[in-house]
Amino acid sequence: MKKIIVPVDFSKYSEYALETGAALAKQHNSELIVMHMLEMSESIFSASSTERGEENAFMLMVANKKFETFLDQPYLEGLEVTPMVKYHKVLKEVAEVATDVRADLIVMGSRGHSDHDGVFTGSNTEKVVRYSNTPVLVVKSKPKSVNFEHIVLATDFSEESIPAVKKSLELLFKLGQKTTLLHINSPNLAFLSTDEIDEKISIFLKLAKLNESDVTIARISDHNVEDGVSNFARKQQADAVAMITHGRKGLSHFFGGSISEDVVNHSKLPVITFKL
Numbered sequence: 001m002k003k004i005i006v007p008v009d010f011s012k013y014s015e016y017a018l019e020t021g022a023a024l025a026k027q028h029n030s031e032l033i034v035m036h037m038l039e040m041s042e043s044i045f046s047a048s049s050t051e052r053g054e055e056n057a058f059m060l061m062v063a064n065k066k067f068e069t070f071l072d073q074p075y076l077e078g079l080e081v082t083p084m085v086k087y088h089k090v091l092k093e094v095a096e097v098a099t100d101v102r103a104d105l106i107v108m109g110s111r112g113h114s115d116h117d118g119v120f121t122g123s124n125t126e127k128v129v130r131y132s133n134t135p136v137l138v139v140k141s142k143p144k145s146v147n148f149e150h151i152v153l154a155t156d157f158s159e160e161s162i163p164a165v166k167k168s169l170e171l172l173f174k175l176g177q178k179t180t181l182l183h184i185n186s187p188n189l190a191f192l193s194t195d196e197i198d199e200k201i202s203i204f205l206k207l208a209k210l211n212e213s214d215v216t217i218a219r220i221s222d223h224n225v226e227d228g229v230s231n232f233a234r235k236q237q238a239d240a241v242a243m244i245t246h247g248r249k250g251l252s253h254f255f256g257g258s259i260s261e262d263v264v265n266h267s268k269l270p271v272i273t274f275k276l
């Protein structure tokens with residue numbers, strides 16, 4: 001990975017993301033781009049050019065001062081850190097910048113759903129996930145380690161998912177020592193027999209040109225996808241989970257309908273999302 005973007009609002013969730021991004025940057029010798037979005041009111045843009053310029057300059061000065069303090073962290077020593085300030089709190093701008101600079105990963109902190117506004121509410125995290133063509137790593141606590149020994153990637157093993165799964169595995173193999181592709185059999189989906197699941201997985205592996213020696217395959221039955229992912233990850237003591245998104249529709253329920261961003265919002269583990 002050459003470039004990692006970390007959006008920040010100077011909260012503790014920002015710090016979780018920054019420390020996680022820094023640890024990954026050290027592992028992969030990456031540039032760390034730290035991005036802050038100023039919340040500029042409409043009145044600023046309706047003011048005269050002189051007033052607008054003075055207001056913009058003041059807000060930039062404050063943001064740069066906060067950056068200096070926020071980036072004064074021992075774990076950033078020796079890293080190439082690039083601060084970046086944007087004028088609007090437009091979440092899709094994170095995705096656009098990531099594309100423009102050809103970033104390999106976005107690291108975001110999240111507090112899950114909250115009544116309080118801010119960059120790191122669950123709903124805002126969802127927006128970045130939806131817009132981003134760049135993989136997004138969502139963290140909710142101070143990182144114990146970024147040595148992800150075991151990552152669980154939920155998939156339906158459909159032919160449509162093959163490009164996204166293969167793209168995901170490229171990054172997951174760099175981040176973790178072991179990746180498990182997980183099939184979840186749920187009563188609210190088209191419930192399959194064991195033989196039907198095995199045949200579906202076999203066809204998937206053949207079309208994807210993957211062998212069971214390349215990845216670990218697992219099957220689980222549960223009430224829904226969220227429970228299946230969470231319960232399997234807990235039992236296997238996984239370090240992170242991965243999901244595949246479906247553009248602006250959000251997280252795809254095995255690419256068929258809308259699924260819970262609940263996995264991102266409620267999982268205590270780091271969650272890595274990839275766009276289909």
